Amino acid sequence: MTHDMVAALRPLLAAEASAEAYAWGAEPGDLEQAVWLRFLEHLVTDGPPADPAAWLRGAVRSEARRAGRTASIERPYASEPADDSRPGPEQLALGAARRRALHSAVRRLPGRCPRLMAALLSPKDLTYQEIARELGISQGSLGPERSRCLGCLRRMLTSEVAGREPRG
Numbered sequence: 001m002t003h004d005m006v007a008a009l010r011p012l013l014a015a016e017a018s019a020e021a022y023a024w025g026a027e028p029g030d031l032e033q034a035v036w037l038r039f040l041e042h043l044v045t046d047g048p049p050a051d052p053a054a055w056l057r058g059a060v061r062s063e064a065r066r067a068g069r070t071a072s073i074e075r076p077y078a079s080e081p082a083d084d085s086r087p088g089p090e091q092l093a094l095g096a097a098r099r100r101a102l103h104s105a106v107r108r109l110p111g112r113c114p115r116l117m118a119a120l121l122s123p124k125d126l127t128y129q130e131i132a133r134e135l136g137i138s139q140g141s142l143g144p145e146r147s148r149c150l151g152c153l154r155r156m157l158t159s160e161v162a163g164r165e166p167r168g
Contacts, residue, residue, distance in 0.1 A: 005048060009039075009056055016060040024068035034063045105156050112137075113149035120146065 017031040038059050042049060049055035087095070106117040112135065119131045132139040 002043065002048065005052055006039075009052055012053060013056055013060065016057055017064075020060050020064035021067075024064040025071045026064055026067035031060060031063050031067065034067075035059045038063070102157075105153060105160070108156065109149060109152055112145065113152060116142075116145060116149050117153065 013032055013035055014028070017035065018028040020026075021028040021031050035056065039056070042055070103118075103121070106121070107114050109117060115135055116131070119126055119134055126134070128139055128142050132142050135142075137145065
């Protein structure tokens with residue numbers, strides 16, 4: 001008996017829920033689930049309703065009003081969408097670790113390279129003329145010296161990275 005009643009009420013519930021849902025800012029599927037739950041609770045406590053179709057229509061309207069009241073009370077968690085353009089905590093931590101590793105490798109370079117690379121990496125954004133004056137070398141030798149230091153740094157970092165990877 002109950003199975004037949006549910007099968008007969010399913011199309012009516014779908015039609016009623018879709019008719020009421022949008023007027024109250026609810027989803028039809030959510031209304032249907034809430035009404036089915038109320039229907040099952042009613043069956044357990046009071047038995048089948050005398051007029052199941054009328055009971056169903058009333059339950060849909062009641063659930064739609066409840067959903068509308070809930071929607072009018074709820075407030076969004078954030079007023080604006082999250083800003084994905086800025087790096088998150090993981091990216092900030094990884095970037096800081098890379099900078100520390102780079103500066104550590106620069107300090108281990110031979111000769112004048114640590115001072116030259118520190119000047120090139122400086123947040124002051126020095127010009128070649130300012131770097132040459134600071135290091136006491138000619139501006140013309142700065143380019144070849146920079147290339148030699150970068151080559152050393154590249155070999156050093158490549159051997160460190162390659163040495164950490166498992167083999168086999």
